[in-house]
Amino acid sequence: MKIDINTRKKKCSCMSCELRNLVFSFLEEADVQLVCETREEKSFAKGEIIHHEGDMIRDFKYLKSGLVKLYKTTSEGDEQIITITRPFEFVSNTSIFHEEKYRYSLSALEDSIVCCIRIDLIRELILRNGKFALNLISVLSRTSENIISLSLEIRKRNLAGRIAYVLLYFSKELYHSRIFELPVSRKEIADLISMSSANVIRTFSEFRRDGIINSNGRTIEIPDMNKLEMISMRG
Amino acid sequence: MKIDINTRKKKCSCMSCELRNLVFSFLEEADVQLVCETREEKSFAKGEIIHHEGDMIRDFKYLKSGLVKLYKTTSEGDEQIITITRPFEFVSNTSIFHEEKYRYSLSALEDSIVCCIRIDLIRELILRNGKFALNLISVLSRTSENIISLSLEIRKRNLAGRIAYVLLYFSKELYHSRIFELPVSRKEIADLISMSSANVIRTFSEFRRDGIINSNGRTIEIPDMNKLEMISMRG
DNA sequence: CGCGGCTTTGATGTTCATCAAGTAAAGTGG
DNA sequence: CCACTTTACTTGATGAACATCAAAGCCGCG
Numbered sequence: 184m185k186i187d188i189n190t191r192k193k194k195c196s197c198m199s200c201e202l203r204n205l206v207f208s209f210l211e212e213a214d215v216q217l218v219c220e221t222r223e224e225k226s227f228a229k230g231e232i233i234h235h236e237g238d239m240i241r242d243f244k245y246l247k248s249g250l251v252k253l254y255k256t257t258s259e260g261d262e263q264i265i266t267i268t269r270p271f272e273f274v275s276n277t278s279i280f281h282e283e284k285y286r287y288s289l290s291a292l293e294d295s296i297v298c299c300i301r302i303d304l305i306r307e308l309i310l311r312n313g314k315f316a317l318n319l320i321s322v323l324s325r326t327s328e329n330i331i332s333l334s335l336e337i338r339k340r341n342l343a344g345r346i347a348y349v350l351l352y353f354s355k356e357l358y359h360s361r362i363f364e365l366p367v368s369r370k371e372i373a374d375l376i377s378m379s380s381a382n383v384i385r386t387f388s389e390f391r392r393d394g395i396i397n398s399n400g401r402t403i404e405i406p407d408m409n410k411l412e413m414i415s416m417r418g
Numbered sequence: 419m420k421i422d423i424n425t426r427k428k429k430c431s432c433m434s435c436e437l438r439n440l441v442f443s444f445l446e447e448a449d450v451q452l453v454c455e456t457r458e459e460k461s462f463a464k465g466e467i468i469h470h471e472g473d474m475i476r477d478f479k480y481l482k483s484g485l486v487k488l489y490k491t492t493s494e495g496d497e498q499i500i501t502i503t504r505p506f507e508f509v510s511n512t513s514i515f516h517e518e519k520y521r522y523s524l525s526a527l528e529d530s531i532v533c534c535i536r537i538d539l540i541r542e543l544i545l546r547n548g549k550f551a552l553n554l555i556s557v558l559s560r561t562s563e564n565i566i567s568l569s570l571e572i573r574k575r576n577l578a579g580r581i582a583y584v585l586l587y588f589s590k591e592l593y594h595s596r597i598f599e600l601p602v603s604r605k606e607i608a609d610l611i612s613m614s615s616a617n618v619i620r621t622f623s624e625f626r627r628d629g630i631i632n633s634n635g636r637t638i639e640i641p642d643m644n645k646l647e648m649i650s651m652r653g
Numbered sequence: 654c655g656c657g658g659c660t661t662t663g664a665t666g667t668t669c670a671t672c673a674a675g676t677a678a679a680g681t682g683g
Numbered sequence: 684c685c686a687c688t689t690t691a692c693t694t695g696a697t698g699a700a701c702a703t704c705a706a707a708g709c710c711g712c713g
Binding site for chain 1 (some may be wrong): 450490492498501511512513514515516517521541544546547548549551552554555556557558559560562565566567569570573574580601612651
Binding site (some may be wrong): 257287342379381382400 | 700701702704705710
């Protein structure tokens with residue numbers, strides 16, 4: 184097999200990374216190389232913690248593959264889940280530019296790869312590349328906006344409505360399928376929607392009884408989207 | 419009275435604006451002048467709406483004086499209040515860099531002055547001044563972070579805890595005083611903490627009965643901060 | 654195969670929303 | 684300035700929604 188020399192030279196995967204255009208589209212080649220040389224790609228197994236709240240912030244991080252949850256542990260020891268996101272949505276965004284330490288913890292719900300770039304380098308790039316800065320602002324504010332929007336959507340609904348909303352979120356936004364594997368426990372759904380896990384489970388059972396979902400453990404099927412959407416809208 | 423010529427020349431109030439250092443500290447004089455010439459300072463009386471959700475975003479806005487609430491109207495017609503902020507905290511931050519239209523409405527809780535700068539100009543400044551961009555990112559992310567943090571604090575508390583938290587927020591963060599005038603109605607507190615107004619009122623009455631607050635209409639006095647803090651922590 | 658954690662369901666009690674009716678306060682028009 | 688209207692506030696009673704507790708089944712993992 185013939186391999187083009189130039190292709191071979193670009194051994195750094197950043198050049199061809201599908202996420203490159205998300206943040207780094209406005210960088211010159213040399214700067215992409217710089218990012219690429221200093222970056223670290225870290226793998227996390229399902230369940231592993233990527234960082235704890237209180238850890239020092241050294242890197243700008245984004246998810247390359249997998250699924251993560253951002254959460255805070257309250258003084259009573261229970262988790263408040265802030266958001267569950269896939270690649271192309273930034274993580275650890277809030278606070279990295281104005282604080283020393285993470286306010287929230289981040290852990291992997293599925294095997295995940297996180298790209299870490301020294302925050303100092305990102306700062307440097309912002310300083311000398313306005314287009315990069317402008318694009319970054321746009322991406323960061325979209326991430327924050329998604330978190331705020333999620334919290335508004337959840338807090339206006341009752342128990343059934345919240346669960347319907349979350350199921351639709353998984354189905355439509357995360358998996359693009361009527362059938363999917365829940366990446367979280369019932370308890371974690373409870374922590375996301377601020378309800379007790381017993382009542383989350385009960386609602387699942389009711390949805391199953393009423394033919395709104397079919398579920399077997401973490402496997403979920405939504406036979407009729409409309410029904411679930413009705414519940415999400417009215418609840 | 420003798421007036422220095424140079425002082426006289428700087429008739430533009432931006433030069434001496436106390437908010438200048440918040441965002442514009444890294445601009446050169448010429449750029450400050452540019453901002454100053456194109457900016458519009460708008461006054462809003464108490465109760466007036468600064469912008470509606472759905473309005474086109476043309477300006478980067480920040481509060482120069484007064485107090486505002488950021489909120490969303492649900493399809494059922496009730497308000498969800500996202501945050502109540504004073505000057506030095508940005509408003510309309512979320513979405514201005516990645517969307518065409520406002521997602522949330524903004525209205526004045528007290529007579530307010532809002533400084534409006536064309537978003538295009540801000541973009542231009544980001545493009546050619548990295549320090550400005552870096553500072554702006556920091557300020558914007560702090561604003562978003564405050565909103566997210568507020569929502570987490572509220573959602574982990576019960577009715578009494580939420581009200582105690584909000585009263586402490588007004589007392590400590592907004593008014594720096596044990597006695598203050600509530601800038602919002604009971605209904606608005608309900609819309610902020612996602613509870614019914616009847617129960618907000620009931621809780622006020624209970625706090626009054628138990629000597630936790632003294633209140634007369636919108637005038638609130640907190641005789642014993644510790645008591646209220648206990649309720650906020652445990653609830 | 655046994656242990657621990659997650660799930661499930663029922664029973665019970667607390668918390669909160671809703672409804673209703675009345676009072677105070679604040680704006681509105683003559 | 685007063686009568687009128689409207690809006691905010693207040694309280695009680697009732698029921699719905701949700702948390703909590705407890706017991707049992709299931710599943711995965713060592």
